Every structure is written in structure tokens, then in C-alpha cells.
Amino acid sequence: MKLAEIAAALSCTALTPADGVADIETVVASDGMSEILAFPSPGAVMLTGLTNIQSVRTAVVADVHAIVYVRGKQPAAPVLELARDKGIPVFTTKLGMFEACGILYVTGLKGAM
Amino acid sequence: MSTCAHSWSMTGIRSGYLVVEGCYHCGARSSFFSTEPVAPVDEYREGAHFWEHLAGYQAVTFDLRCDSCGKTIDLSDMMGLMLSTCDDPGCEVGRLSLELGKKTSIYVALCADSSHAGGACVSDAGVKALTEYFNQRLHSRRRSIVVVPCKMCDRIDRCTGIVIADTGLTDFY
Amino acid sequence: MKISEVVNKTGLEALTSWDDEELTGVYISDMVSDIITGATGCGLLLTLQTHKSLIAAANLVDVGAVVFARDKRPAADVVELAEKAGIALFSTPVDTWSYAAKLFELGMR
Numbered sequence: 001m002k003l004a005e006i007a008a009a010l011s012c013t014a015l016t017p018a019d020g021v022a023d024i025e026t027v028v029a030s031d032g033m034s035e036i037l038a039f040p041s042p043g044a045v046m047l048t049g050l051t052n053i054q055s056v057r058t059a060v061v062a063d064v065h066a067i068v069y070v071r072g073k074q075p076a077a078p079v080l081e082l083a084r085d086k087g088i089p090v091f092t093t094k095l096g097m098f099e100a101c102g103i104l105y106v107t108g109l110k111g112a113m
Numbered sequence: 114m115s116t117c118a119h120s121w122s123m124t125g126i127r128s129g130y131l132v133v134e135g136c137y138h139c140g141a142r143s144s145f146f147s148t149e150p151v152a153p154v155d156e157y158r159e160g161a162h163f164w165e166h167l168a169g170y171q172a173v174t175f176d177l178r179c180d181s182c183g184k185t186i187d188l189s190d191m192m193g194l195m196l197s198t199c200d201d202p203g204c205e206v207g208r209l210s211l212e213l214g215k216k217t218s219i220y221v222a223l224c225a226d227s228s229h230a231g232g233a234c235v236s237d238a239g240v241k242a243l244t245e246y247f248n249q250r251l252h253s254r255r256r257s258i259v260v261v262p263c264k265m266c267d268r269i270d271r272c273t274g275i276v277i278a279d280t281g282l283t284d285f286y
Numbered sequence: 287m288k289i290s291e292v293v294n295k296t297g298l299e300a301l302t303s304w305d306d307e308e309l310t311g312v313y314i315s316d317m318v319s320d321i322i323t324g325a326t327g328c329g330l331l332l333t334l335q336t337h338k339s340l341i342a343a344a345n346l347v348d349v350g351a352v353v354f355a356r357d358k359r360p361a362a363d364v365v366e367l368a369e370k371a372g373i374a375l376f377s378t379p380v381d382t383w384s385y386a387a388k389l390f391e392l393g394m395r
Contacts, residue, residue, distance in 0.1 A: 050317065196345065
């Protein structure tokens with residue numbers, strides 16, 4: 001699925017440029033970063049409520065291709081700057097984690113692990 | 114005097130860090146809420162205190178607003194909430210817990226200065242509104258919640274209650 | 287939906303005693319600060335966090351049942367705290383996404 005379609009399905013606001021990302025088929029959902037690193041999911045979209053700088057660092061190491069911050073969270077400017085540097089598109093949605101998972105499940109995305 | 118029965122909602126939700134510092138001279142503990150992107154860890158001197166960084170947790174603070182009458186309770190004097198596990202008859206909170214029994218949970222509203230040297234703590238209006246708010250949200254009616262100010266604790270610095278704060282989200286294990 | 291139905295249809299293991307209450311919704315979070323501001327009473331809370339602070343938060347907002355994903359199990363003192371507070375704890379072997387999908391399939395919203 002195209003990243004733009006995922007963003008539209010979740011009524012996301014883009015916080016960084018979202019160009020040049022390959023299609024995404026898998027999802028990883030966690031606020032805890034150890035979970036994301038313990039079960040690598042390259043190419044996935046990461047749903048998380050953790051907005052600190054470690055969320056982007058973890059995405060880089062885990063080779064996650066996009067981040068969607070749930071529960072209406074807005075990361076601070078330095079976090080977005082790092083995401084821009086690393087070329088990871090970042091979005092925010094007002095949806096909760098369950099609603100976001102449910103919508104992506106219905107659209108046919110799969111779990112990453 | 115307002116006659117509104119108050120139906121509270123959370124408002125002004127602020128995400129940030131609960132930063133806990135200790136003075137290595139007198140053993141006092143102090144907390145503050147920081148909304149900076151990275152929690153500060155500086156040591157500094159303030160009057161007779163030498164504050165040393167002890168811990169930083171991701172946490173949240175908020176105010177309460179009445180949906181009926183619009184009254185807002187400013188809770189910027191509350192740094193966090195702690196579930197009391199105290200049953201010490203020598204502590205007022207412990208006595209309250211023994212008196213109310215196990216169907217009632219006591220949450221301690223934590224203010225910035227655990228030494229209460231200035232006499233200030235979370236306001237009475239704040240504590241009252243918090244108690245009303247959390248009880249209004251209880252659906253099961255099996256339980257009740259009482260919120261008390263941390264000055265009620267006998268020795269808050271030594272208290273073993275459970276602070277509601279996020280730990281471990283960026284720990285790797 | 288009753289807790290018993292969710293337990294039977296999604297294969298949960300109970301870690302505490304529990305009453306068969308009605309679950310009104312689902313909230314997924316590993317952050318206690320989001321749980322106290324966002325979770326509503328009598329819902330199912332799906333989480334990876336097994337520390338005491340999770341119980342303190344779940345109790346404050348009157349969560350109906352806590353489900354730990356990926357076979358997480360809290361330490362004995364955490365289970366004891368939940369039991370005392372009357373909070374039902376369960377465990378599922380699958381990860382958060384997969385369990386969310388199961389609940390969605392069941393029709394929970």
C-alpha cells in the first residue's frame with residue numbers, strides 16, 4: 001500500500017516530507033522501543049505514542065520506513081529535524097492505537113512479526 | 114457560592130518529564146515538571162539546597178474544567194499522582210487507608226516541594242476536584258478513590274507508594 | 287462484550303481471579319501517562335507494560351481488564367497489587383498488533 005493511502009486512511013497530518021518511500025505492507029505497534037528493536041520489522045510503518053528522540057533513533061535502527069504518532073501526539077522540533085535528516089516520513093493522527101490498528105487491519109496491512 | 118454539582122473533564126493536558134531532585138545536604142526531595150524536549154539533569158544551588166538530579170520520567174499534567182459551569186481548576190501545582198500503599202498507623206494517609214478499607218484507593222497528589230518548607234502543597238480545591246473527577250469516571254461502582262495532598266504524608270521522602278510515570282519505554286532489555 | 291467471551295474467543299490466560307464484567311471498549315497503550323488521560327472505565331487495556339505503575343494507572347481509571355501482549359507476565363508483587371485492587375489481568379502470546387486485529391475481528395471498537 002502507498003504511504004499516502006495509509007496516511008489518508010488514518011486521517012494523518014504529515015509532519016515531514018513523505019516522498020520516495022516504497023510501498024508498505026506491514027505494521028509494528030508499540031510505545032516501548034525495546035519491542036520494536038527486539039522484533040525487527042524492516043520496511044514497516046511504526047505506530048507509537050512515544051514522541052521523544054529515541055522514537056526516531058529506534059526507527060532508524062529497526063529500518064522502519066515511516067512513523068505515525070497516535071493519540072494526537074506532536075513530537076518536538078529536534079525530533080522532527082532528526083527524522084528529516086534520516087529521511088523517515090513522520091505523521092500524526094488523532095486516532096488511538098486500537099482504532100489505528102483496526103483501520104489498517106481492515107485495509108489489508110499485516111503484522112510485521 | 115456556586116451550587117453547580119460539577120462534571121469534570123481534563124483540559125490543558127501537558128506531556129513532559131517529572132524530574133526528581135534531591136539535596137545531598139539535607140536529604141530533601143523536590144520535583145518539577147518540565148515540558149522541554151529533553152529532561153534537564155543539571156545540578157544547581159538554590160539557597161541552602163544543593164539539588165542533584167535523581168530521576169526523570171515521562172509524565173503528564175493537566176487541569177480540570179467543569180462541563181456544566183465552566184469553572185477551571187488550575188493543577189499546575191501538581192507534579193504527579195501516586196497510589197498510596199501506606200498502612201502505617203503513624204502516618205495520616207496510612208490511618209485514612211486503614212479507616213476506609215480496601216475498596217477505597219488513596220492517591221497522593223504530589224506537589225513540587227516534598228519538604229513543604231513554604232507550607233504550600235496541591236490546593237484544597239485541586240484535591241477536591243481530582244477526587245470528584247476520578248470518582249465520576251468510575252463505572253463499576255465497586256470502588257472509590259480519594260485524592261489527598263502530599264503534605265498529609267508523614268514522610269513523603271521515604272514513602273513507598275507507586276508514582277504514575279512512564280519508565281522503561283526507551284530501555285532495552 | 288463480556289470478559290468471558292473475549293477470554294474464550296481470543297484464548298487468554300488469566301493471571302488473577304476475575305469477575306465476568308462487560309467490556310465497553312479497547313485502549314492500547316504502553317504509556318501510563320496516556321492511560322490516565324485517555325483510557326475510559328470498564329474497557330480492555332492491551333499493553334506491554336508489567337510494572338506497578340501500570341496497575342496504579344489502570345486502577346485510577348477503572349480499567350475492566352488488562353491484557354499483556356507477547357506473553358508478558360508481571361512479577362508476583364504486581365499480580366498481588368492487582369488482585370488487591372480487583373483488577374483482572376490476562377496474558378496473550380501474540381504481539382499488540384495481532385491481538386488488536388483479533389479484537390477488531392470480534393467486533394470490538
